[in-house]
Amino acid sequence: MSEKDLDELLAGHALHALSPDDQTRLDEALAGDPALADRARRDEETAVFLADAVPEVAPPARIRDELLARIAAEPAPALSDEDAAPEPEAAAPARPMRRVWFTLAASIALVLAVGIGVASIAQMLDRPEAVVxxxxxxxxxxxxxxxxxxxxxxxxxxxxxxxxxxxxxxxxxxxxxxxxxxxxxxxxxxxxxxxxxxxxxxxxxxxxxxxxxxxxxxxxxxxxxxxxxxxxxxxxxxxxxxxxx
Structure with missing residues (x-):
């Protein structure tokens, strides 16, 4: 498992946003690595601390609209020949695509949970702070x-x-x-x-x-x-x- 994959799994795990398959993969990795398990625990504690420490902020409707527009515009990853035409009974969502959506969902959840200000959200959307x-x-x-x-x-x-x-x-x-x-x-x-x-x-x-x-x-x-x-x-x-x- 690559470091990037591991980072994505840990982020999704801390926000309870992993699919069952990805949770199983992470659990297997955690079982054989005490240091990684400790890191996962600390990530969860940090997410809880941030959510509890910052007052909830209701994001403007336009932020939600812009996030959804970005999701809709996100191109689907290219499929390899191996994945292009699976047998009907074996067809399943491609893990890379599923990971993209769960990671994106986790990011949005974190933004809302910790009450990040509108200006910070705007920067994520490439909008200058002065404009916001x-x-x-x-x-x-x-x-x-x-x-x-x-x-x-x-x-x-x-x-x-x-x-x-x-x-x-x-x-x-x-x-x-x-x-x-x-x-x-x-x-x-x-x-x-x-x-x-x-x-x-x-x-x-x-x-x-x-x-x-x-x-x-x-x-x-x-x-x-x-x-x-x-x-x-x-x-x-x-x-x-x-x-x-």
């Missing part, structure tokens, strides 16, 4: 937005929600900087600028600000060296500032 955060903000009852013109061209749109504490910016038409420079975001809280991440121009992809936005913050942008200001404070005059009041 923007959707989360826009669906909040207290969602707000504002925009301002950027010196040098383009517009900065700010989207935020006090209840989530999150803020996302969309830089529309903001030009690309010279190599070695980046735009840096700041929460300006009173007179204090707080670093909130960097982004490149030339794209209207949303950017999730780092840290939590507070009521009354102004979101400003300066041009800094790549990676952000080395001093932790702005080194240039802001090219745009968007108030959240």
């Amino acid at each position: 955060a923007l959707e989360r903000i826009e669906s909040a009852d207290d969602a707000q937005s504002a925009s301002a013109e950027v010196a040098g061209g383009g517009t900065l749109e700010l989207h935020w929600s006090p209840s989530t504490g999150e803020a996302v910016v969309v830089a529309d038409g903001v030009p690309v900087l010279d190599e070695g420079s980046q735009y840096e975001l700041w929460y300006v809280r009173g007179e204090t600028p707080i670093p909130a991440g960097v982004f490149d121009g030339g794209s209207d992809a949303p950017t999730l600000l780092e840290g939590e936005m507070a009521p009354g913050d102004v979101v400003a942008v300066t041009v800094e060296q790549e990676g952000g200001s080395p001093t932790g404070t702005p080194t240039t005059t802001p090219i745009v500032a968007v108030p959240s009041d």
Whole structure:
């Protein structure tokens, strides 16, 4: 049995998601390997601990729809000549295909059991966290937005929600900087600028600000060296500032 097969069997076993045949195969392997049996026990304990330690989170309906769409789009594995035309009385589901579905089911069960946040699920579906955060903000009852013109061209749109504490910016038409420079975001809280991440121009992809936005913050942008200001404070005059009041 390969290490990959063993990992899949142990994962399914910890979540009680194995078929009878696969459970039998794993039981046989566990019976002859005390270290493996101990690993299986620890995996089960970990799954129980995670399920008990984290509050249940009801995933949005769209997450379920996307997962089901992925399942439907998953191509069936190619069959060998040996498996292509079994005798009717000997026909049985191919173990590799069955393993795919049980492993996928186990993964989905783990996601729901441990209450992984929407952002983490979205990353599994190849959706940027900023996109998910923007959707989360826009669906909040207290969602707000504002925009301002950027010196040098383009517009900065700010989207935020006090209840989530999150803020996302969309830089529309903001030009690309010279190599070695980046735009840096700041929460300006009173007179204090707080670093909130960097982004490149030339794209209207949303950017999730780092840290939590507070009521009354102004979101400003300066041009800094790549990676952000080395001093932790702005080194240039802001090219745009968007108030959240």
